Amino acid sequence: MQIISLLILVILLGYVFKNEKSTYTRVIIGSIFGVTFLSVWPYFLYFADLYMLSEAYLLSAYIGLFLVAMSLSYPLVKSNYNDFIAAISFVIFVVITFFSFAFESNIKNFIAINSNYFSNSLPVAELNTQENRASHSNHNYTYTLSSDWIKKTDKGNLFEYYELYINNVKQLELRPRCFNADKSALSEIVNNTIISAESRDHSAKVQCYDAGQSNYACRVDSFNGKNITRSRWLRIDRQLKYGMELDFVIFNQQTNIREINVIIQSAIFNNADQNNINCLSITEWI
Numbered sequence: 001m002q003i004i005s006l007l008i009l010v011i012l013l014g015y016v017f018k019n020e021k022s023t024y025t026r027v028i029i030g031s032i033f034g035v036t037f038l039s040v041w042p043y044f045l046y047f048a049d050l051y052m053l054s055e056a057y058l059l060s061a062y063i064g065l066f067l068v069a070m071s072l073s074y075p076l077v078k079s080n081y082n083d084f085i086a087a088i089s090f091v092i093f094v095v096i097t098f099f100s101f102a103f104e105s106n107i108k109n110f111i112a113i114n115s116n117y118f119s120n121s122l123p124v125a126e127l128n129t130q131e132n133r134a135s136h137s138n139h140n141y142t143y144t145l146s147s148d149w150i151k152k153t154d155k156g157n158l159f160e161y162y163e164l165y166i167n168n169v170k171q172l173e174l175r176p177r178c179f180n181a182d183k184s185a186l187s188e189i190v191n192n193t194i195i196s197a198e199s200r201d202h203s204a205k206v207q208c209y210d211a212g213q214s215n216y217a218c219r220v221d222s223f224n225g226k227n228i229t230r231s232r233w234l235r236i237d238r239q240l241k242y243g244m245e246l247d248f249v250i251f252n253q254q255t256n257i258r259e260i261n262v263i264i265q266s267a268i269f270n271n272a273d274q275n276n277i278n279c280l281s282i283t284e285w286i
Contacts, residue, residue: 023086024082024083024085024086025077025082025086027086027089027090028073028076028077028082028085028086028089029073029077030093031086031089031090031092031093032069032072032073032076032089032093033069033073034093034097035092035093035096035097036065036066036068036069037065037069038097038100039096039097039099039100040065041062041065042100043100043107043108043111044058044061044062044065045058046108046111047111047115048061049191050111050112050115050117050187051115076089104185105181105182105183105184105185105188106182108185108187108188109181109185109186109187109216109236109238112185112186112187112216113216117187117208118208118209118210118216118217118218119208119210120207120208120209120210121209121210122209122210122211122212122217123261123265132146132147133145133146133147133266134147136162136176137270138160138176138177138178138244139176139177139178139242139244140178140240140241140242140244140269140270141178141235141244141267141268141269141270142266142267142268142270143176143246143263143264143266143267143268144262144263144266145162145174145263146164146259148164148165148166149162149163149164149174150162150163150164150165159175160176161173161174161175161176162174162176164256164259169251169252170251171251171252171256172248172249172250172251172252172256172259172260173248173249173251174246174247174248174263175246175247175248175249176244176245176246176247177244177245177247178242178243178244178245179242179243179245180241180242180243181236181237181238181240181241181242181243182241184243186216186218186234186236186243187208187218189234190206190208190218190220190234193220193232193234194206194220197220197222197230200222201224202222202223202224202229202230203222203223204220204221204222204223205220205221205223206218206219206220206221207219211235213237214237214238214239215235215236215237215238215269216235216236216238217233217234217235217236218233218234218235219231219232219233219234219264220232220234227253228250228253228257229249229250230247230248230249230250231247231248231250231260232245232246232247232248233245233246233247233248233264233267235267235269237269240269244267244269246263246264246267248260248263
């Protein structure tokens with residue numbers, strides 16, 4: 001539909017500029033408006049969605065981009081070098097369109113980072129008074145667990161997870177995963193996590209952090225009423241290909257929030273092989 005609308009716009013503006021029969025005119029107009037509404041406008045929408053901006057903002061931005069594209073097109077169409085300008089415009093359109101699609105997640109992460117989406121500082125680390133904590137490695141990161149955690153592999157080697165029991169009562173389940181940071185914008189993963197929680201009639205609370213040294217993270221807590229039922233820790237390092245996800249399913253929140261915090265604060269990237277084929281994209285647990 002967007003392509004059809006763009007083609008109709010190119011034809012109409014050809015008549016407005018009184019150059020409707022010129023192939024070069026159509027190429028110039030199509031290239032400029034193609035860049036504007038196929039490569040630039042989607043990121044305006046992303047920014048607006050990130051900060052839940054009003055419809056009035058979107059309308060103003062749309063009209064503004066339209067006027068800018070139109071003001072750029074008119075002098076180029078009226079130039080005496082239409083053939084050369086048309087060729088350059090088309091090349092620019094192809095390059096920018098390819099770049100915007102190929103690096104979509106990187107661009108979205110850049111927008112989020114530089115618009116203060118990750119505005120919080122990391123919480124102060126909790127004192128770890130528990131002994132016998134061992135380091136565990138999953139994909140490209142490590143974290144520590146106490147000796148009370150039990151490793152489970154019944155879902156297959158790619159879906160290792162851990163369970164915490166106290167007095168034979170299940171307290172927590174930890175599902176460590178990773179995701180391709182080049183293909184998944186962190187803010188969109190967070191948004192999908194919120195939608196997933198709301199689809200189960202749960203509410204969600206989000207806190208996003210600048211973790212320093214090109215690291216950015218978000219914590220998404222899901223609530224059923226006043227009770228927290230799930231907590232997800234998502235973190236990326238912009239220098240690495242993969243991000244981490246620590247997914248906690250909570251069966252008894254009274255005694256285990258501190259344990260979750262200690263695990264999260266112990267999780268660090270280990271700069272392992274960036275071509276780890278065992279790193280699957282984030283999906284709901286099978």
